[in-house]
Amino acid sequence: MVTRRVLEVPGVLAVSSVLVFLLPQLTGTDTARAALRARSAESTPDAATVARVTHEFGLDRSLPEQYLSWLGHALTGDFGLSFTTRTAVGPQVLRATSVSLTLVVLALVLAAGISVPAGVYAAAHRGRLFDKLVSAASVLGVAVPEFILGPGLVLVFSVTLGLLPTTGWRTPSDAVLPTLSLTAFPAALVAQLTRAEMLDALGRPYIVVARAKGLGEQHILWRHAARTALTSVLALSSVFFAGLLGVAVIAEVIFAIPGLGRLLYDAVLAQDLPMTQAGLLAVITLALLARVTADLLQLVLNPQAREAQR
Amino acid sequence: MTAGRRPLLHKAPLVTAAVVALLVALAVLVPVDPTTPDLLHRFAPPSWVHPLGTDQLGRDLAARILAGARLSVGFTLLALVLCAVLGTTAGLTAGYVGGVPAKALQSVVDVLVSIPTIVFGLILAAAWQPGLPALLGAVLIVGWTPFSRLAYQLAIKQAGAGYVDGALTMGAGTWWILSRHILRNAARPLLAHTCLRFANTMLTLAGLSFLGLGAQPPTPEWGAMLAEGRNYLYLAPRLVLAPMTAIATITVAVTVLGRTLNGAGPPKPSLNDVLAARPTHMPGQRRA
Numbered sequence: 168m169v170t171r172r173v174l175e176v177p178g179v180l181a182v183s184s185v186l187v188f189l190l191p192q193l194t195g196t197d198t199a200r201a202a203l204r205a206r207s208a209e210s211t212p213d214a215a216t217v218a219r220v221t222h223e224f225g226l227d228r229s230l231p232e233q234y235l236s237w238l239g240h241a242l243t244g245d246f247g248l249s250f251t252t253r254t255a256v257g258p259q260v261l262r263a264t265s266v267s268l269t270l271v272v273l274a275l276v277l278a279a280g281i282s283v284p285a286g287v288y289a290a291a292h293r294g295r296l297f298d299k300l301v302s303a304a305s306v307l308g309v310a311v312p313e314f315i316l317g318p319g320l321v322l323v324f325s326v327t328l329g330l331l332p333t334t335g336w337r338t339p340s341d342a343v344l345p346t347l348s349l350t351a352f353p354a355a356l357v358a359q360l361t362r363a364e365m366l367d368a369l370g371r372p373y374i375v376v377a378r379a380k381g382l383g384e385q386h387i388l389w390r391h392a393a394r395t396a397l398t399s400v401l402a403l404s405s406v407f408f409a410g411l412l413g414v415a416v417i418a419e420v421i422f423a424i425p426g427l428g429r430l431l432y433d434a435v436l437a438q439d440l441p442m443t444q445a446g447l448l449a450v451i452t453l454a455l456l457a458r459v460t461a462d463l464l465q466l467v468l469n470p471q472a473r474e475a476q477r
Numbered sequence: 478m479t480a481g482r483r484p485l486l487h488k489a490p491l492v493t494a495a496v497v498a499l500l501v502a503l504a505v506l507v508p509v510d511p512t513t514p515d516l517l518h519r520f521a522p523p524s525w526v527h528p529l530g531t532d533q534l535g536r537d538l539a540a541r542i543l544a545g546a547r548l549s550v551g552f553t554l555l556a557l558v559l560c561a562v563l564g565t566t567a568g569l570t571a572g573y574v575g576g577v578p579a580k581a582l583q584s585v586v587d588v589l590v591s592i593p594t595i596v597f598g599l600i601l602a603a604a605w606q607p608g609l610p611a612l613l614g615a616v617l618i619v620g621w622t623p624f625s626r627l628a629y630q631l632a633i634k635q636a637g638a639g640y641v642d643g644a645l646t647m648g649a650g651t652w653w654i655l656s657r658h659i660l661r662n663a664a665r666p667l668l669a670h671t672c673l674r675f676a677n678t679m680l681t682l683a684g685l686s687f688l689g690l691g692a693q694p695p696t697p698e699w700g701a702m703l704a705e706g707r708n709y710l711y712l713a714p715r716l717v718l719a720p721m722t723a724i725a726t727i728t729v730a731v732t733v734l735g736r737t738l739n740g741a742g743p744p745k746p747s748l749n750d751v752l753a754a755r756p757t758h759m760p761g762q763r764r765a
Contacts, residue, residue, distance in 0.1 A: 179588055194604030310728040312680045314687045314700065315721045318707055322717065326710055413593020417684055421707075428595070432688065435599040443603075451592060 183451045187444050201438045202250045246445035260445045267426035271411045274349035282354040286361025308355025317348040317421040334423040345422040364396035493730035511544035511697040541697040553679040556616045564624025572632025586622045594619045602690040612691035631663035672735035676728040
């Protein structure tokens with residue numbers, strides 16, 4: 168199962184690259200006209216100019232020919248020049264990707280750091296006040312989206328208290344609010360999962376055996392039960408990664424962060440084709456990598472999955 | 478647990494059902510005018526005439542919130558039903574027929590879930606006009622996949638049941654078995670799943686509108702209102718707070734309600750419920 172998924176990746180990437188390449192055809196945009204519109208704003212170009220640009224871009228060649236030459240360049244990181252800024256797209260996408268990665272990884276680490284201990288503790292004290300608080304908070308975290316949480320945090324911490332900057336991505340303090348607004352959702356899910364898995368683990372016979380051996384309650388909780396519970400939780404948290412990339416678009420727009428989502432958002436709205444294509448490929452590649460990581464993590468952590476491999 | 482002291486979480490579904498019912502009733506019954514500007518009364522504070530005050534164009538905020546409830550809930554239901562029908566049809570058929578169609582469906586779903594819904598929203602908004610049709614399209618492209626996954630699993634389970642063999646011996650055709658037998662047996666879990674997807678769908682729609690890819694001004698859509706209100710964060714925070722509260726109330730209420738209907742109350746959600754609650758762009762729902 169896992170091997171099949173890993174082997175699928177090149178195939179999925181190839182299909183995605185064709186789809187991304189065919190973006191203008193699929194969406195019915197004329198590449199030459201889009202490029203001209205970006206250069207000369209509102210004025211409608213005459214037929215001769217359109218024909219010249221069409222030839223310049225090689226758009227008069229057959230589609231397979233165009234695809235192969237585009238792919239050849241893309242594989243070396245050359246996605247052409249942006250229609251709007253007239254600068255190379257590749258390095259910009261790379262820079263934006265690193266910003267988004269930082270943001271998403273920060274959010275995930277923070278989410279795991281908060282929710283795993285909370286989930287374990289809640290399961291160990293089932294039905295107590297803390298357990299109820301965790302359950303209520305996680306329902307809120309799942310139901311309240313980042314585009315509400317983001318402005319809400321800005322309202323409290325920037326507008327009312329004046330503690331943190333509203334937008335930007337220069338100093339570490341700029342990262343606080345976007346990270347927090349991205350953290351809530353994965354934290355809520357991971358807390359619920361950890362709790363459910365812990366309750367499951369705590370009911371198993373080996374816990375009774377551990378108690379019968381006279382091991383301390385804390386030892387049983389963290390070394391025995393949590394270890395089992397965390398295998399599935401950890402593998403799943405890496406799956407959140409791909410989802411967070413999508414959600415990061417909203418956070419990046421709210422907080423004006425120069426990440427991949429923001430880049431894609433601006434590029435699509437400006438009909439900046441090379442930028443859009445490179446950005447899309449970056450998102451798809453990252454999502455696929457996250458999926459493979461999740462699968463491999465599961466293989467490492469879960470003996471049952473390893474067993475199924477044989 | 479004693480009968481006298483029921484924990485708050487058990488009463489929550491009742492309370493939330495009441496909240497949703499009240500909001501929907503208000504939205505349907507109260508006649509409001511959410512779009513006519515009144516430039517002499519911009520940013521008016523809350524009063525008897527305008528319970529929540531007015532916005533940057535002097536429009537009544539309460540009226541816009543109520544009109545937004547109608548739009549958001551209605552549009553979400555429309556998108557959800559379409560997703561459910563599409564996904565169920567594809568999943569049930571593939572699961573029952575098996576073979577190449579099943580493999581093809583699985584690959585398509587695998588590719589689709591690795592791309593965030595927002596990306597489709599962006600592309601469709603660029604290709605067509607940003608607006609409700611593009612919004613619906615973007616949600617549909619990814620939104621049918623969870624239903625298809627579930628229906629697929631259900632169909633595989635049902636296809637091995639004795640009554641299917643029985644129907645086959647009686648000469649029933651594929652379509653008959655699918656619609657009369659398998660769909661009926663799969664209906665309950667599918668309905669419960671639809672409830673769980675409600676909040677997710679609504680948030681996706683509002684999120685895309687928030688980015689300016691969905692409902693366009695002056696349409697009173699909560700996500701779009703939130704985005705507009707952000708420009709007046711210092712001047713009139715209630716322009717943000719009102720749609721914020723509205724969205725949060727509905728989604729929390731529906732999430733709690735959906736879990737209860739699904740038979741998994743708040744105390745112990747199963748892995749699948751948790752994953753089904755949100756979001757479409759998450760390639761989750763698998764474990765082994």
